Amino acid sequence: MERSSDKEEVLLFGTWTSGYCIRIELALKLKGIPYKYMNEDLSKKSDLLLKYNPIHKKVPVLVHNGKPVAESQIILEYIDETWNTQGPRFLPEDPYERAKIRFWANYFDQKVGPSMYPVMATRGDEQVRAMEDFWGICKVFEQGTKKDFPGKLPFYNGGDNLGFLDILVATSFGTYEAINEVLHVFHEEKIPELMSWAKALKGNPIVIEAIPPKDKHIAAIRKYLNK
Numbered sequence: 561m562e563r564s565s566d567k568e569e570v571l572l573f574g575t576w577t578s579g580y581c582i583r584i585e586l587a588l589k590l591k592g593i594p595y596k597y598m599n600e601d602l603s604k605k606s607d608l609l610l611k612y613n614p615i616h617k618k619v620p621v622l623v624h625n626g627k628p629v630a631e632s633q634i635i636l637e638y639i640d641e642t643w644n645t646q647g648p649r650f651l652p653e654d655p656y657e658r659a660k661i662r663f664w665a666n667y668f669d670q671k672v673g674p675s676m677y678p679v680m681a682t683r684g685d686e687q688v689r690a691m692e693d694f695w696g697i698c699k700v701f702e703q704g705t706k707k708d709f710p711g712k713l714p715f716y717n718g719g720d721n722l723g724f725l726d727i728l729v730a731t732s733f734g735t736y737e738a739i740n741e742v743l744h745v746f747h748e749e750k751i752p753e754l755m756s757w758a759k760a761l762k763g764n765p766i767v768i769e770a771i772p773p774k775d776k777h778i779a780a781i782r783k784y785l786n787k
Contacts, residue, residue, distance in 0.1 A: 572585065572623075573612065574598070577772075622639070636727065660709070664701065664708070668701060668729075669728070676694060676745070679745055733757070734762055734771045738775075741778050741781075
């Protein structure tokens with residue numbers, strides 16, 4: 561997508577294999593913000609990426625009128641605050657409700673996401689134990705969000721009003737069909753609340769547009785596992 565006007569330019573440096581990048585694409589699409597996608601080859605990072613993110617040297621990076629913003633959760637908040645009258649609000653107005661969402665978003669990125677890596681990196685009994693650890697961490701997320709936001713799970717109930725946690729779950733669990741073709745880790749009986757949430761989100765046309773095609777994702781997972 562190209563810039564919306566001569567006065568405003570939005571660039572997104574990313575790669576389609578990264579869920580962290582996909583969540584920014586989803587946020588921009590939900591807000592209806594025109595942007596230009598700068599696809600990065602992470603084996604040979606561009607000079608522009610290194611210029612805009614010299615500390616971590618990684619994607620995603622959002623560049624708004626020449627000003628770079630790095631780290632996906634920070635970018636999501638920047639998008640929500642900058643275009644606060646456009647599209648859905650990702651975070652609520654109430655400070656305490658915002659704080660609770662930030663807590664669980666942080667838990668999701670520090671615990672849920674990283675617990676998938678041992679599942680992908682192991683085999684046999686070790687992989688079974690890694691899956692059990694993954695499910696246990698997911699259960700904490702399920703139970704904690706259910707307690708902190710009673711009557712609101714799944715958060716997404718149709719329409720375009722996805723919130724902050726919806727975006728994280730959609731871009732991490734929305735690819736469950738592709739991952740299950742290879743790893744069989746997303747089981748409804750183990751994490752029913754999260755799977756219900758993910759399935760509801762997959763019914764959103766903007767989520768469908770943002771998430772990579774199943775076959776393409778399966779090929780990428782198999783390539784990663786064969787390294």
